[in-house]
Amino acid sequence: MSVPSTIAEAVHLPNPSIDRWRNEGKKVLGYFCSYIPDEIIYAANMLPVRMRAEGCADTPTADAYMSTTTCSFTRCVLELATRKEYQFLDGVVAYNSCDQVRRLYDNLKFKAPFPYQYFLSIPATLTDVTLEWYKHELSKFKKNLEDNFATAVTNDDLKRAIEIYNKSRDLLRELYELRKRERPPVSGTEVMNVLLASVTLPREEFNGLLASLLEVCRGREAESDYTARLMLVGSHLDDPEFVEMIEELGGLVVTDSLCFGTRYFSGLVDVNSAPLDALAERYFSKVSCPRMTGGHPERAKFVMDQVKEFNVDGVIIQRMKFCPTWWGEAFMLREDLKKLGVPCLELEKEYVLSGVGAMKTRIQAFLETLEER
Amino acid sequence: MSEELFKKYEEMAQEEWPEDLGLWKNLFLGNIALAKENLAKGMPYTPIPELQLEMFARIARARMSGKPIVMYPFNYGPELFYAMNVEPFMQEVFSVGLAPFRLNEPYIDLANQMGYGDNPTICNAQRPLIATYTRGDAPKSDLLFYLSTPCNSLATTYQVYSHMTGVPAFTLDIPYWSYDPSSEFYDEKTVDYVIRQLKDLVSWLEGRTNQKFHEDKFQETMNLVNQARENVMEFNDLLKAVPCPVNSLNGFANFMIMAFSGGTPDAVRMTKWMRDYAKGNVEKGVGGVPDEKIRIAWPYTHVFFDSQLFPWIEETFNAVVIMDILGHYHVGPHDTSNLDKCFESLALGTLDYSMIDTCRGPAEYYIDYLLRFVNDYKIDCVVMPIQFACKHIYAITNLAAEAVRREAGLPVLVFGCDPYDSREVPSEEIRGKIEEFITEIVM
Numbered sequence: 001m002s003v004p005s006t007i008a009e010a011v012h013l014p015n016p017s018i019d020r021w022r023n024e025g026k027k028v029l030g031y032f033c034s035y036i037p038d039e040i041i042y043a044a045n046m047l048p049v050r051m052r053a054e055g056c057a058d059t060p061t062a063d064a065y066m067s068t069t070t071c072s073f074t075r076c077v078l079e080l081a082t083r084k085e086y087q088f089l090d091g092v093v094a095y096n097s098c099d100q101v102r103r104l105y106d107n108l109k110f111k112a113p114f115p116y117q118y119f120l121s122i123p124a125t126l127t128d129v130t131l132e133w134y135k136h137e138l139s140k141f142k143k144n145l146e147d148n149f150a151t152a153v154t155n156d157d158l159k160r161a162i163e164i165y166n167k168s169r170d171l172l173r174e175l176y177e178l179r180k181r182e183r184p185p186v187s188g189t190e191v192m193n194v195l196l197a198s199v200t201l202p203r204e205e206f207n208g209l210l211a212s213l214l215e216v217c218r219g220r221e222a223e224s225d226y227t228a229r230l231m232l233v234g235s236h237l238d239d240p241e242f243v244e245m246i247e248e249l250g251g252l253v254v255t256d257s258l259c260f261g262t263r264y265f266s267g268l269v270d271v272n273s274a275p276l277d278a279l280a281e282r283y284f285s286k287v288s289c290p291r292m293t294g295g296h297p298e299r300a301k302f303v304m305d306q307v308k309e310f311n312v313d314g315v316i317i318q319r320m321k322f323c324p325t326w327w328g329e330a331f332m333l334r335e336d337l338k339k340l341g342v343p344c345l346e347l348e349k350e351y352v353l354s355g356v357g358a359m360k361t362r363i364q365a366f367l368e369t370l371e372e373r
Numbered sequence: 374m375s376e377e378l379f380k381k382y383e384e385m386a387q388e389e390w391p392e393d394l395g396l397w398k399n400l401f402l403g404n405i406a407l408a409k410e411n412l413a414k415g416m417p418y419t420p421i422p423e424l425q426l427e428m429f430a431r432i433a434r435a436r437m438s439g440k441p442i443v444m445y446p447f448n449y450g451p452e453l454f455y456a457m458n459v460e461p462f463m464q465e466v467f468s469v470g471l472a473p474f475r476l477n478e479p480y481i482d483l484a485n486q487m488g489y490g491d492n493p494t495i496c497n498a499q500r501p502l503i504a505t506y507t508r509g510d511a512p513k514s515d516l517l518f519y520l521s522t523p524c525n526s527l528a529t530t531y532q533v534y535s536h537m538t539g540v541p542a543f544t545l546d547i548p549y550w551s552y553d554p555s556s557e558f559y560d561e562k563t564v565d566y567v568i569r570q571l572k573d574l575v576s577w578l579e580g581r582t583n584q585k586f587h588e589d590k591f592q593e594t595m596n597l598v599n600q601a602r603e604n605v606m607e608f609n610d611l612l613k614a615v616p617c618p619v620n621s622l623n624g625f626a627n628f629m630i631m632a633f634s635g636g637t638p639d640a641v642r643m644t645k646w647m648r649d650y651a652k653g654n655v656e657k658g659v660g661g662v663p664d665e666k667i668r669i670a671w672p673y674t675h676v677f678f679d680s681q682l683f684p685w686i687e688e689t690f691n692a693v694v695i696m697d698i699l700g701h702y703h704v705g706p707h708d709t710s711n712l713d714k715c716f717e718s719l720a721l722g723t724l725d726y727s728m729i730d731t732c733r734g735p736a737e738y739y740i741d742y743l744l745r746f747v748n749d750y751k752i753d754c755v756v757m758p759i760q761f762a763c764k765h766i767y768a769i770t771n772l773a774a775e776a777v778r779r780e781a782g783l784p785v786l787v788f789g790c791d792p793y794d795s796r797e798v799p800s801e802e803i804r805g806k807i808e809e810f811i812t813e814i815v816m
Contacts (some may be wrong), residue, residue, distance in 0.1 A: 066768040067789065069493040069761045074768075096549040099525050103768035106736035110772050119735070121549035124521040124528070129569045130546050136562070293521060293528050293544040296536060324495045324762070328529030331489050332536045 004209055010197035011240060013052055014088035017201050021047045027090040027149060030114075032105075033097035033236075034259040034289060035122050037279040039269070040138065041093070042203060043161035044145045044153045050199035050260070051092065052238045053077045056352060065107050066100075071322045072351040073236050074104040081112035091116025093141070096124075097291055098325055118144055124293050126284055135280040142276065158275035164203050165269065171210045172198065172265045178217050179254045180310055185220040188232070188253025189244040195260045196238055226252035228370035231306055233257045233333065234318035235326040241353055246316065249363050255310040257303055263287045290329035299329070300336045307342055314343040314370045316363070321348050343370055374408055374423050382426050391436050396510040400470065401429040420643035421626055428466070428633045432512055435460035441582040444514035444540075446527055447498070447699070448728045452636030453574065453719060454518075456594035458584045462514055463632060464531075467505050468498045472677035472793050480504035481794055489533065493761040497793035499530035506538060514540055516581055518574070520723075522547035523732035524765050543577050545570050547724070550734040567720035588712050594636040595715040598722065599706040601635060604644035606705055611651040612695055613750055616660025617668065618651040621683035621694035623661060625675065628699045628727055660693070667692035667815060670752040672731075672743050672773070673759055673766065674699055676803060678795040685804060690811050695750045699727045736769040740776045747781050754815045755785040756807060760792055786810040 009015045018028060027046040031038065038048035053076030061082045062075035080086060092114045094105040105119055120137045123130035142153050175194065178185055186194075194213070198206050227250035232243070237258050246253060256262055269282040287302045288295040306312065315337055319326035330346055337344045345366040347359060382405055390398045408422035435442050442460045445451060447469075451461035471477035480501035484490060489503050505511035517540045519531040528544070535542040548563050575586045605627045611618055626647055634640040654661070669686070671694045676682050686692050704725045707718035723729065731739045747755065755777055759767045767789065774785040788806050791797035 065771050067759075067761075067764075067770070069789070070764050070768045099765040100768065102549065103736070103765060106769055106772065110736070119549070123546045123548075125544045125546045127570075127573065129566065129573065133546075133548065133566055290529075291525070293532060294542065296532060322494050322764070324490065324524075324526040324529045324764075327490050327494050328533050331533055334488075335536075 004213060006201070006205075007193055007197040007209055007213070010200040010206075011054075011193050013049065013054060013200065015200065017205060018047065018049065018088055021202055022088065028088055029091045029093055029116070030086065030089045031093040032101050033095065033291075034264050034286075035097065035283055035291075036093055036095060036120065036141075037138065037283055038199070039158065039161040039165050039279060040142055040145070040153070040276075042164070043157040044142075044149060044151055045157075046090075046145075046149070047202055048199075049089070050238075051077060052196075053080050053351065054238070056080055061111075062107075065111060066103060069322055070100045070103070071320045073320060074100045076351050078104055078107050078112065081108055081114075084112075086114070089114060091118070093118045093120070095120040095122045097122070097289070098323070100323070116148055124291055126288075126292060126295065131280060131284055134284060135277055138276050138280055155275050158279075159271065161203075162269045162271055162275060162278065164207065166271065167207050168198055168203060168210070169265045169268055171207060171214060174214055175210065175217070176255060176262070178214075181221070182311075183221040184252070184254060185217040185222055187222070187224075187243075187247055188230070188256075189240050189247055191253070192240040192243045192260070195258075195264070196240070199260065199264070226250055227367045228252070228313040229254045229311055231255050231257070231303065231310065231312040231315045232261075232318065233303060233315055234330070235259070235320045235323050236351070237318060239351075239353055242318070242349070245353070245356065245360065246363055249360060250367050251314075251316075251363065254312060255306045257287065257299065257306065259289055262302075262306070263289060290325040296329065296332050300333055303333065303337075304340065304342075312342075313373070314345065314366060316366070317344060317346045318349055319346070321350055343373070374412065374418075374426075378423060378426075379405065379409065382430060385430055385433065388437075390433055393509055394433055394436060394512055396505075397429060397433065397512055400466075401426065401433070403474075404429065419623065419626060420646050421629060424630055424633055424639070424643060425470075427639065428463075431460060432462050436512055441515045441584065442512065443516040443518055443578070444534075445518045446520065446531070447632055448523060448527075448726055449518070449520060449545075450598070450631060450635040450704075450722055450726060451633070452594050452598050452722075453571065453591075454578075455636040456591040457575070457578050457582075457586055458590075459516070459578055459582055461633075462512060464502055465498055467511060468501050468793050469677050471501075472795075473680040475678065475795060477501050477793060478796065480508070480510075483507065490530075492791050492794065492797060494526075495530060496524065496526040496760055496762040497791055498760075499527050501793075502530055502534055503537065506534060513538065516540060516578070517542040518545070519543075520545045520547050520729070523728045524763065526762055526764075541581060543574055545574065545723070547729060547733045550738070563724070564717060564720050567723055568716045571716060571719055571723070592709060592712065592715050595709040595718050597638060597641055598636045599709055599718070601631060601640040601644045602704055602706045602722075604641070604648040605631065605702055608644070608648045608651050609696075609701065609703055611648070611655050614655045615668075615751060616658075616662065616665035617693045617695055617750075618654035618659065618661055619647075620661035621687060623647070623650075624694065624696035625700040628702045631702050631704075662687045662691060662693040664691050665693055666690065667753045667811065668751055669694045670743070670747050670750065670755045671695075671697040671757075672739075672746065672755065673697060673757050673763075674792055676758055676790065676792045676800075678793060679800045679803065682800065682803065686807065689808070690816075692811065694756075695752070698731065701746070702727050703730075732765055736772050739766070739769060740773045743773055743777060744780055747777060747783060752781075752783060754783055754811070756810070757785065757787045758790050758792065758803065759787065761789045761797070762791075784810070784814045786814075 041048035056076035062078035454461040483504035
């Protein structure tokens with residue numbers, strides 16, 4: 001089964017849907033990581049696009065400014081920005097998701113400024129006090145959008161955006177439910193394409209496409225066979241080729257704990273509460289990113305629950321080179337998985353797929369061990 | 374240090390210490406021997422040996438008496454812990470303290486073998502903690518406290534430690550402040566946010582120890598902090614004099630005093646000694662470095678494995694390093710007239726603490742700090758030896774260097790190294806870079 005062409009196109013930035021949106025005179029904002037509610041941007045009638053740096057082959061300028069020991073994702077974004085390859089964006093929104101993204105934001109501001117830049121201070125702990133702070137930050141962000149773009153974002157606008165995004169979450173959850181089947185109708189690579197489309201396309205358009213895709217999928221079973229059912233866990237991953245490489249070797253990715261995947265769409269926003277409060281509560285209660293301190297036990301439990309629900313044979317933890325938070329998380333998680341007898345492979349990778357030969361060998365060996373079990 | 378103190382510590386070393394304090398005791402004994410040796414050599418007095426020995430002794434006493442120990446990082450003052458009669462144990466003793474003797478390097482190697490990070494990814498200021506625990510060489514703490522700032526690396530290692538040991542942890546979230554050139558870098562909301570978390574910390578400590586929070590004791594402690602801070606601020610001002618009245622290593626002393634003993638009478642006494650020493654030298658026109666020719670800003674940490682680096686810089690170039698980023702502790706005194714004000718002072722002290730103040734916001738925080746520093750202290754050049762894993766500073770170092778060159782017209786040397794591991798970039802290479810920079814560009 002192949003995903004619709006619009007979804008396949010949406011893997012790339014920019015793409016025809018973004019062009020159409022801009023041709024209607026509407027703004028496009030890039031944002032980083034999964035704690036900025038894209039609903040607020042959408043409610044302001046702007047298109048939120050998750051920041052990626054597809055196709056970045058080298059990073060000489062970014063290496064000079066950010067050092068070669070920051071993660072390659074942040075260096076790639078800075079490099080593309082200095083080459084003016086984000087001209088389709090009217091602005092960029094970031095927060096203190098990690099040291100490297102916050103310093104990327106600084107370097108963008110100094111070396112490749114966007115017409116609009118905004119930074120949120122989002123707490124790294126979950127308490128009543130920090131939740132209140134987060135709510136205040138969201139309200140400041142909304143006001144800043146209103147002031148800068150001479151627009152008004154009403155509660156009704158927010159509620160409408162929340163409903164549209166909740167619909168996406170429902171549809172994505174349904175897509176994942178289909179992956180629980182013994183012969184899932186979609187591959188992990190196809191799902192990665194869908195997930196990338198969700199953070200790129202206008203959301204109503206995406207919902208329509210995903211609903212059609214689900215229609216087709218419900219009655220279909222995959223013909224191909226696989227060696228093992230896998231769960232992908234880890235840091236920023238927006239590369240369908242990486243998933244494809246695993247699946248070409250015989251693995252089938254059936255679920256994940258990724259910030260483009262379950263950590264992005266898990267948990268609905270309460271439509272009956274005050275919208276900004278409801279958004280803050282949902283984004284704070286979703287499956288957390290390791291940037292949130294003290295959240296490892298819940299994240300580990302989530303992984304274990306997924307392993308059971310999706311009948312996972314093995315877990316692949318992929319972490320971006322030079323990412324301290326994910327190294328720590330991987331260190332704890334692999335110990336947890338070991339205790340519970342869940343096989344695990346840890347891969348360190350650059351943002352742009354490289355060292356493919358060695359990586360394939362390790363994945364192949366891992367799949368063989370799973371097959372022997 | 375007095376004979377009486379030596380005797381007291383030597384007697385303590387005769388006692389039987391708990392098993393997990395084996396390395397701790399050796400460090401204690403080593404420091405006694407070193408202090409005696411320096412005394413015999415006629416080295417000038419500083420309060421640092423006593424400070425260090427007392428820190429070792431306090432932890433040992435706490436372990437032997439069953440007093441709860443809380444582990445905390447270098448970038449937080451221990452005053453609240455003293456006020457609540459909980460023994461503070463700064464974790465970085467195992468990286469900074471062992472580095473000059475290369476004794477931390479086996480722990481770095483063990484962390485590597487365990488698969489916990491590598492040098493460019495996770496900072497070796499904290500990473501050996503995981504290995505020292507695994508080997509049973511670190512005093513086990515009962516509680517763990519850390520902050521979300523300055524870096525992910527620190528927060529990550531503390532979480533891993535908590536995960537491995539089951540020691541309960543409290544994280545204080547430091548807000549990331551948007552840049553506003555006219556601001557004091559915090560507003561009422563930020564301060565209130567930190568105050569509320571500090572009050573939660575008090576409840577958390579009470580709930581996990583038998584210790585109770587007493588308002589009077591807290592106020593007394595914060596008054597002591599204030600007295601020490603007054604001394605430190607005066608000391609900082611005195612270092613603006615030309616020649617600088619203290620040598621490069623003494624510029625680090627007040628940070629150590631406040632980080633180990635802030636909130637105690639010892640800290641007041643020791644910071645006063647530092648202040649008086651600097652003041653006396655200013656009045657006499659005496660420099661900490663004879664015939665001072667070059668004043669260096671060092672807006673990063675020491676190269677801890679090379680304790681002779683600063684003396685070498687002094688002797689070779691008649692240059693003085695005027696306080697590193699930690700040594701420039703610049704938290705002022707505050708109103709502590711009532712309980713609310715005491716909490717406010719604690720919160721402000723937290724936000725302004727070394728490497729919190731410069732690192733809890735955008736690049737401009739760091740750059741503005743550096744520009745003010747080079748101007749206030751009449752700096753001739755800037756040296757930045759950045760830890761490879763220190764993403765939050767390394768990734769803005771060149772922005773800062775450009776700003777210093779452009780706005781202050783000063784030369785800047787930036788290089789990567791590991792201040793905790795002599796094997797990454799060895800002393801000779803570091804000295805070579807500094808020598809080339811000073812002789813070819815600065816002079």
